[in-house]
Amino acid sequence: MVAKTVGIAVSEDLRPALDEVVEHFGHGNRSEFLRLAVRDYQGRLRLERLHALREEARGERGGRRYSTDEVLALVRDSA
Numbered sequence: 540m541v542a543k544t545v546g547i548a549v550s551e552d553l554r555p556a557l558d559e560v561v562e563h564f565g566h567g568n569r570s571e572f573l574r575l576a577v578r579d580y581q582g583r584l585r586l587e588r589l590h591a592l593r594e595e596a597r598g599e600r601g602g603r604r605y606s607t608d609e610v611l612a613l614v615r616d617s618a
Contacts, residue, residue: 542570592617 549557557569565572592613596605605613 547573588617589614 561567561569561572564575596603596613
């Protein structure tokens with residue numbers, strides 16, 4: 540894996556919280572913590588998209604049965 544350094548500014552009042560979560564989740568490694576955080580939030584984003592898709596399907600298309608192809612198209616279009 541080729542990694543590139545990116546700069547992220549953190550206010551002084553947030554620094555103790557950052558150090559705490561880096562120590563716990565990233566075992567003291569800020570890069571590892573950021574990788575974990577990005578993966579976690581990416582999963583949350585996907586979950587939000589799926590919930591929105593479900594609500595849309597219930598709202599305007601409520602009670603309708605979908606074919607496998609329709610479901611796959613809806614999921615693909617929501618990404």
